[in-house]
Each structure stands twice: as structure tokens, then as C-alpha cells.
Amino acid sequence: MTVTIYDVAREAGVSMATVSRVVNNNPNVKPQTRKKVFEAIERLGYRPNAVARGLASKKTTTVGVVIPDISNSIFAEVARGIEDIANMYHYNIILCNADKKKEKEIRVVNTLLEKQVDGLLFMGGTVTAEHIQAFKTASVPVVLCATTDDQEQFPSVDIDHERAAFDAVQALLDMGHQEIAMICGNLNDPSNGLARYQGYKGAMENAGLSVKEQYVRAGNYRYESGMEVMEHFIGLSPRPTAVFAATDEMAIGAIHKIQDHGLKVPEDIAVMSVDNTRMASMVRPQLAAVAQPMYDIGAVSMRLLTKLMKNESVENMKVILPHELVMRNSVSAK
Incomplete structure (x- = not known):
């Protein structure tokens, strides 16, 4: 009973x-x-009975979190930051995987809102007009985590992806590399895709170098696509002396493809990426990368959401956290 x-x-x-x-x-x-x-x-x-208490108080002390790919370690670190701050402020989280599919993301958002969550964190992924419409119909605060919307209509926490890519490519340029290729993401993705490509392009043009069409290929952020694109780069003449990848997974795929061809990293081809997940220090040679403060992005996003849910004053609705260059053995001077 x-x-x-x-x-x-x-x-x-x-x-x-x-x-x-x-x-x-x-x-x-x-x-x-x-x-x-x-x-x-x-x-x-x-x-x-939490449901009954929620009905009485019109608060469920629950936050919905939409995550693009639960199997990706970088998002796991963000989720950990969210969870720690949620616990601190006595909120529970409902974590939903959306597989980087727009239709599923919007369906998950609507489902979480139907569950009467007190707030919503949308993590990663491209924010489209359909997303904006779904967020606008919400009667609770929405914070974008590790992404932004073009019109900056919603609070967000992220890094400056364009500047991060610029700094990574500039480091390669400072080492004497000029033939620098890029494994980019989806250019319809404003942060990991387009912004990081623009950072690469900006650094090359700033150095007076043109961006060669054959030196830019898109991957799907995964290891296998890094290998596939690297196969293309190795077949080029002249072959690039350095490769900048938009994610660690693609960069590690590139390293292994280089090694499969009997070439050496960084002596023959240097490799650098953005993210700095645990894998970056596990691969050999260890991967140089721009480090995103993923835990902090999650923690700051959740703290911003708690302020909005409690109607506290918020000075800055768009938070840009600092990134950091972590130089390791996958790069060297040309």
C-alpha cells in the first residue's frame, strides 16, 4: 500500500x-x-508526491536538457557541469538525446515543456527558425548552451568559435606553415561549422594567403570522416604541411590516416583541432588543440537558468567564456 x-x-x-x-x-x-x-x-x-507538490506550487524543480549526442564525450562534460549546479540549487534534470536531428530536437523540446519543466537548456546544434518558434511558445526560461541563435533572441553561454579557430591556425602560421588544410564541420552549423571555418579563413587571409578550395573538406565531426578527408589531402600535390580539424575526433582520424600511409605527425604533417577532450591527450602523438571550458559552459548555463527561473536580475544574457591554446606533440615548426 x-x-x-x-x-x-x-x-x-x-x-x-x-x-x-x-x-x-x-x-x-x-x-x-x-x-x-x-x-x-x-x-x-x-x-x-512530487507531481502533486508541483501542481500545488506550479513548480516541478525540474530542468529539461536537450543534448545533441549523448555518446560524444564533449557533451558529457557539459552535462556534468549542468548537473553539479542543478544539484547545488536543488533542481533535478531530465537529459534527452536528440541525435543532432532537427525534427527530434523540436519534438524533445515540446515533450519537455509538456512535462512542465521549470526551465530548458538547449545544448549544441543549429538553432533554426523552427527552434526559435518552439522556444517562443515556452512559458519558462530557455538558455542556449554551447550554441547561439543568429538574432541573439535567447540567453546563451558559449566560446567565440571563430576566434578559437583563428588562434589555432595562427599558431600553425607562426610555426612557418603556409599550406594549411581544414577538416571543417557542416557550414550550416553556425558554431562548430561556419564560425570555425571563418576563423580558419580569416587567419589565412590575415597572413596574405589564399584559401585553396581543395584544402577545405567537410566532415561530420566523427573519427571516420577525419580519416576520409585526410585520405583526400594526402593525395594532393602539393600536400598540406598542416591540418586544422574542427573537432578532436576528426583530428585523431586524420592522425591515424597519416600514420597508415607511413607518414609521421608532426614531421610530415602537423595536426591541430578544437575541443581538447580527454582523447586529445590519449592519442599518440598527443593532439594540440584549442581547449573549450566545457564543464564551465554547462555550469554557467545552469546558473544563468536558475537566475531566470527565480526572476533574479541578469546583467549579461550572452556569456562568452575564454578558450585556451594547448600545444602538444602533434604540431611542430616547419
Whole structure:
């Protein structure tokens, strides 16, 4: 039999209203009465009905999180930052994987809103007009995490992806490389795709170098596509002396393809990426990368959302966190 608030009240010899006040941490309860209620709760194994409490307070203390690819370690680190801050402010999270598919992302957003979450974090992925429409119909705050919308209509936390790519390519240029190729992402993706390509292009043009069409190929952010694109680069003449990849996975795929051809990294071809996941230090040679503060992106996003849910004042609705160059053995001077 399910233990009810009525059972606890009868066991403790108090009213149901008193039990409710104790469960909801209302200070207007005598310490002796509070102790008596908690003892009854423990004896009976009572668990408050979160749904009923949510209906009464119109708050569920639950946050919905849309994640583009739960198998990708970089998003796992963001989720960890979200979870830690959520716990600190006594929120639970519902984590939903959307497989980087627009239709599924919007369906998941609508499902979470139907679940009466108190706030929504949309992590990664391209924010389209359809996403904007879904967010606008929400009666709760929405924060974009590790992405932004073009019109900056919604609060967001991210890095400057264009500047991060620029700094990575500039580091290669400073080492004497000029024949620099790029394994980019989807150019319809404003952050990982387009912005990082624009950073690469900007650094090359700033150095007075043209961007060769055959030196730019798009991958799907995964290891296998890095190998495929690197196969194309190795067949070029002249062959690039350095490759900048938009993700660690594609960069590691490139390293292994270079090695499969009997070439050496970085002596024959240097490789650099953006992300700096754990894999970057696990591969050999270790991968040079622009480090994104992924945990901090998640933590700051969740903190921003808590402020919005509590109607606290927010000074900056667009937060840009700093990135950092981490130089390792996959790059060297030409």
C-alpha cells in the first residue's frame, strides 16, 4: 500500500497541513513537532508526491536538457557541469538525446515543456527558425548552451568559435606553415561549422594567403570522416604541411590516416583541432588543440537558468567564456 500524507499525519498525531509544512521546509513549525513528523516519515517510508507538490506550487524543480549526442564525450562534460549546479540549487534534470536531428530536437523540446519543466537548456546544434518558434511558445526560461541563435533572441553561454579557430591556425602560421588544410564541420552549423571555418579563413587571409578550395573538406565531426578527408589531402600535390580539424575526433582520424600511409605527425604533417577532450591527450602523438571550458559552459548555463527561473536580475544574457591554446606533440615548426 502507498503511504499517504494522511498516514503520516495520523502516525505523528498532527494535521495534514503540518506534515505539508514540514515536507516543504516551512519555518513556521515547532522543532519538536518537526522532529515528530520526520520520525513518522522514516517509520512509514513516506515519499512526498512530487507531481502533486508541483501542481500545488506550479513548480516541478525540474530542468529539461536537450543534448545533441549523448555518446560524444564533449557533451558529457557539459552535462556534468549542468548537473553539479542543478544539484547545488536543488533542481533535478531530465537529459534527452536528440541525435543532432532537427525534427527530434523540436519534438524533445515540446515533450519537455509538456512535462512542465521549470526551465530548458538547449545544448549544441543549429538553432533554426523552427527552434526559435518552439522556444517562443515556452512559458519558462530557455538558455542556449554551447550554441547561439543568429538574432541573439535567447540567453546563451558559449566560446567565440571563430576566434578559437583563428588562434589555432595562427599558431600553425607562426610555426612557418603556409599550406594549411581544414577538416571543417557542416557550414550550416553556425558554431562548430561556419564560425570555425571563418576563423580558419580569416587567419589565412590575415597572413596574405589564399584559401585553396581543395584544402577545405567537410566532415561530420566523427573519427571516420577525419580519416576520409585526410585520405583526400594526402593525395594532393602539393600536400598540406598542416591540418586544422574542427573537432578532436576528426583530428585523431586524420592522425591515424597519416600514420597508415607511413607518414609521421608532426614531421610530415602537423595536426591541430578544437575541443581538447580527454582523447586529445590519449592519442599518440598527443593532439594540440584549442581547449573549450566545457564543464564551465554547462555550469554557467545552469546558473544563468536558475537566475531566470527565480526572476533574479541578469546583467549579461550572452556569456562568452575564454578558450585556451594547448600545444602538444602533434604540431611542430616547419
